[in-house]
Amino acid sequence: MFIHIGDDNVIQSKDVVAIIDHSLVSSSSIIEEMIFNQRKNRQVVETEDNQAKSIVITEGFIYFSPLSVFTLKKRANMKTTLNKLEDFSEETEG
Incomplete structure (x- = not known):
């Protein structure tokens, strides 16, 4: 799943x-x-207006995000919510 940060x-x-x-x-x-160190390696993606609220660390890059940790957490948890909806729809079909 993908997250827009x-x-x-x-x-x-x-x-x-x-x-x-x-x-x-x-x-x-x-x-x-x-x-x-990651900036030296050019592996940091800054926000456009330098108004970062959170930092997302991935295996390859560090992203400065204008979104709050809470908002990103909600977006990351959408997969869990979608999986529950899929499970629910299977129960009603059967």
Whole structure:
């Protein structure tokens, strides 16, 4: 399944390692160092207007997203909701 994370970026949900609040970056030297190193490797996708609310970490890239962690979590959980709808429809057909 795919997740639209804002700024015309769409990623596969299976590639997501973590989604963290942008405000946590300055409180963790480990996260700051990881982002710095990924920027050197050109593996960071910034938001268009530098108004990131969350950071999505995948296996290959780090994305700064203008969407909140809560919104991204809801979008990631849509697969679970859709699977439940499919299960429900099978029960009513049988």
